[in-house]
Amino acid sequence: xxxxxxxxxxxxxxxxxxxxxxxxxxxxxxxxxxxxxxxxxxxxxxxxxxxxxxxxxxxxxxxxxxxxxxxxxxxxxxxxxxxxxxxxxxxxxxxxxxxxxxxxxxxxxxxxxxxxxxxxxxxxxxxxxxxxxxxxxxxxxxxxxxxxxxxxxxxxxxxxxxxxxxxxxxxxxxxxxxxxxxxxxxxxxxxxxxxxxxxxxxxxxxxxxxxxxxxxxxxxxxxxxxxxxxxxxxxxxxxxxxxxxxxxxxxxxxxxxxxxxxxxxxxxxxxxxxxxxxxxxxxxxxxxxxxxxxxxxxxxxxxxxxxxxxxxxxxxxxxxxxxxxxxxxxxxxxxxxxxxxxxxxxxxxxxxxxxxxxxxxxxxxxxxxxxxxxxxxxxxxxxxxxxxxxxxxxxxxxxxxxxxxxxxxxxxxxxxxxxxxxxxxxxxxxxxxxxxxxxxxxxxxxx
Amino acid sequence: xxxxxxxxxxxxxxxxxxxxxxxxxxxxxxxxxxxxxxxxxxxxxxxxxxxxxxxxxxxxxxxxxxxxxxxxxxxxxxxxxxxxxxxxxxxxxxxxxxxxxxxxxxxxxxxxxxxxxxxxxxxxxxxxxxxxxxxxxxxxxxxxxxxxxxxxxxxxxxxxxxxxxxxxxxxxxxxxxxxxxxxxxxxxxxxxxxxxxxxxxxxxxxxxxxxxxxxxxxxxxxxxxxxxxxxxxxxxxxxxxxxxxxxxxxxxxxxxxxxxxxxxxxxxxxxxxxxxxxxxxxxxxxxxxxxxxxxxxxxxxxxxxxxxxxxxxxxxxxxxxxxxxxxxxxxxxxxxxxxxxxxxxxxxxxxxxxxxxxxxxxxxxxxxxxxxxxxxxxxxxxxxxxxxxxxxxxxxxxxxxxxxxxxxxxxxxxxxxxxxxxxxxxxxxxxxxxxxxxxxxxxxxxx
Numbered sequence: 001x002x003x004x005x006x007x008x009x010x011x012x013x014x015x016x017x018x019x020x021x022x023x024x025x026x027x028x029x030x031x032x033x034x035x036x037x038x039x040x041x042x043x044x045x046x047x048x049x050x051x052x053x054x055x056x057x058x059x060x061x062x063x064x065x066x067x068x069x070x071x072x073x074x075x076x077x078x079x080x081x082x083x084x085x086x087x088x089x090x091x092x093x094x095x096x097x098x099x100x101x102x103x104x105x106x107x108x109x110x111x112x113x114x115x116x117x118x119x120x121x122x123x124x125x126x127x128x129x130x131x132x133x134x135x136x137x138x139x140x141x142x143x144x145x146x147x148x149x150x151x152x153x154x155x156x157x158x159x160x161x162x163x164x165x166x167x168x169x170x171x172x173x174x175x176x177x178x179x180x181x182x183x184x185x186x187x188x189x190x191x192x193x194x195x196x197x198x199x200x201x202x203x204x205x206x207x208x209x210x211x212x213x214x215x216x217x218x219x220x221x222x223x224x225x226x227x228x229x230x231x232x233x234x235x236x237x238x239x240x241x242x243x244x245x246x247x248x249x250x251x252x253x254x255x256x257x258x259x260x261x262x263x264x265x266x267x268x269x270x271x272x273x274x275x276x277x278x279x280x281x282x283x284x285x286x287x288x289x290x291x292x293x294x295x296x297x298x299x300x301x302x303x304x305x306x307x308x309x310x311x312x313x314x315x316x317x318x319x320x321x322x323x324x325x326x327x328x329x330x331x332x333x334x335x336x337x338x339x340x341x342x343x344x345x346x347x348x349x350x351x352x353x354x355x356x357x358x359x360x361x362x363x364x365x366x367x368x369x370x371x372x373x374x375x376x377x378x379x380x381x382x383x384x385x386x387x388x389x390x391x392x393x394x395x396x397x398x399x400x401x402x403x404x405x406x407x408x409x410x411x412x413x414x415x416x417x418x419x420x421x422x423x424x425x426x427x428x429x430x431x432x433x434x435x436x437x438x439x440x441x442x443x444x445x446x447x
Numbered sequence: 448x449x450x451x452x453x454x455x456x457x458x459x460x461x462x463x464x465x466x467x468x469x470x471x472x473x474x475x476x477x478x479x480x481x482x483x484x485x486x487x488x489x490x491x492x493x494x495x496x497x498x499x500x501x502x503x504x505x506x507x508x509x510x511x512x513x514x515x516x517x518x519x520x521x522x523x524x525x526x527x528x529x530x531x532x533x534x535x536x537x538x539x540x541x542x543x544x545x546x547x548x549x550x551x552x553x554x555x556x557x558x559x560x561x562x563x564x565x566x567x568x569x570x571x572x573x574x575x576x577x578x579x580x581x582x583x584x585x586x587x588x589x590x591x592x593x594x595x596x597x598x599x600x601x602x603x604x605x606x607x608x609x610x611x612x613x614x615x616x617x618x619x620x621x622x623x624x625x626x627x628x629x630x631x632x633x634x635x636x637x638x639x640x641x642x643x644x645x646x647x648x649x650x651x652x653x654x655x656x657x658x659x660x661x662x663x664x665x666x667x668x669x670x671x672x673x674x675x676x677x678x679x680x681x682x683x684x685x686x687x688x689x690x691x692x693x694x695x696x697x698x699x700x701x702x703x704x705x706x707x708x709x710x711x712x713x714x715x716x717x718x719x720x721x722x723x724x725x726x727x728x729x730x731x732x733x734x735x736x737x738x739x740x741x742x743x744x745x746x747x748x749x750x751x752x753x754x755x756x757x758x759x760x761x762x763x764x765x766x767x768x769x770x771x772x773x774x775x776x777x778x779x780x781x782x783x784x785x786x787x788x789x790x791x792x793x794x795x796x797x798x799x800x801x802x803x804x805x806x807x808x809x810x811x812x813x814x815x816x817x818x819x820x821x822x823x824x825x826x827x828x829x830x831x832x833x834x835x836x837x838x839x840x841x842x843x844x845x846x847x848x849x850x851x852x853x854x855x856x857x858x859x860x861x862x863x864x865x866x867x868x869x870x871x872x873x874x875x876x877x878x879x880x881x882x883x884x885x886x887x888x889x890x891x892x893x894x
Contacts (some may be wrong), residue, residue: 257776297758311744329704
């Protein structure tokens, strides 16, 4: 497809190119055009029918949008900006360099500029920052017919018209009515009688994660955002809520792998930026891992006598880390999804102890027979196998308990539980496993 | 709130209880009722106004639904089933024991039974299994007014009416029109002239992950599902697509932590079930971690001479594992989000090599000075510090390259890339780090 476009461009066959592209969806055209060389982009973009061009523009990544804006004439810029939904414009402005932002704002109407500035004021990741101010508002004394007239008149600018908000004259939100409700009532029914008055809303400063969870819980298509006085300020639409859910999952996953989260796609992040996101954690974990080294060093005499014992250290440490990681990651995701709450902590620990017991037994028995049948140590095979198996069972139990309780404790003191995933748990569990191991060794072997 | 409900129940003050609950949303009532003791549930449920009760029923987890169905009279069951949307009924049936399924099917109309059975036939996790057959279909020669009449007549049973599908007489899908489009046209405009004919659809057997990604890409509220002959079979609604996105993220996270994924919430999974999801991976990883043990054992003489060298092993292994885990998790998530594709593999490896170089340098320099200034080995401090720093740099590079390429290779040969996360990478990287370490040690120290 990309080849066809390039060939038609080469041949300057703009007529056929236009007719091919006109049959496609905006989202598909955007994916296709992003693959083209940057210098061809403005030409192809100008071939598109105007409305389709504007729709396509909204789907581009910001770096492509920047290339296009730089190539736009003032009239072109104005056309695109006027067609974009307000929240898409704001998203774009947030990512652009200052000179382009100025150029964009110069080509918007004064009212629009006011609204953009208002949204830009809200803290990053707040409901206010992801909302749009383009919603349909109705009055309580309107009839269904009047409501439809109003929707029809204003629909063109609105991202969604299916949920309408009923407000007082001071913009206080008093009800909500869906187009489906309107369709199912008579033309002369009064909005006041059919609206739902138990409105679920969020405050402008609410965290976007809470916003996304509210969508999930109530299966809404749009959610109203109000200020302290419960005046309607804007709405968040489901597509933005879905993006938030995905971003939050990515953030959790990155933190679980000891990476500082970023909003940027991997291939668009620079080398230094990637390094900066990863190195602090690697350094921190490296330093803390030296404690395990000191423990080994401390017991080196014991190891000197029975050096075969040192060969089981990696296995004991890895297994402890894996067992703890399983528990912590399960709990972290449960907390994120809202399936697990603070109050469940004792139930969770009790459950993990029992699971750890089962896992510990299975692993111990396996390792016991593996040592006797496969490794076959020259001296005291049964004692060595028992020491290793015993350490395994104990450290799996410790690992699971540490793994399940740390994320909950982190949340309690206001940290993101996702930090308490495998890498951290591993470092802690390594230390504990080694202490258990060497204590058993020194007691049993009388060193 | 829960206390109030219990107190009112105790006092048999059903009147006040009913009026409190009637003011709440179905989703909130469901959360509240799930906290009540099981034996109180049917009583409170019966207090609710009928329609609200049915709405609430759809929000319950299946175990609560089971309790209620067991308590229902035949009439009650019939009422609830008739009110539920078809896809919710199917979801419920999939989780219920056979005797309850039979009871449910006995109380549905023959047509509904047919449709339920049809959806149940589709493979788990396919588009067919998450769709609903309750959609609005229009004909191409209808006017806008006729379309509205049809929507009004059938809206009550439909989960969404906002996207309508235009089909031929043989049910072949030929177009799509939204209620917003209809509102913005004149009453006597013809559907054929205003419908979008470039319809995005999925096949009944398409994987639900693809379905969810299609929603994300096009910002749809509903997506049509067709059979091989492009006949319209059903639609998937955005709320189900959101659930799929969340489930897929959870699945990735669980696999990254070496857990067999499950659909069940943590607190509802039994001890044995949790054990079964975790133990195979722990066993597998434990066995493979013994290779690192054998390597240490193999070089034990070298360690015997300079036993301080063994105290750096945990740090080297942990850091390698963490560095590799960072790379692999970033790539796995990128693949899941569709930000990274197969073709990017060389670009990714090249990027990771450069990041690894930066990370390796930082870590090496830190560890070099740490050994010289803090650990201060008695013999040959500079040589030892150089050996450890050199191993660190090399193993970080290896770890990053292994970490970024294995998930892509896994995908290439048809495995889920998420398996290639930290635990697996750690095991591989541990072995490689140790081999590097001992080779440097034996060459430099001339052992």
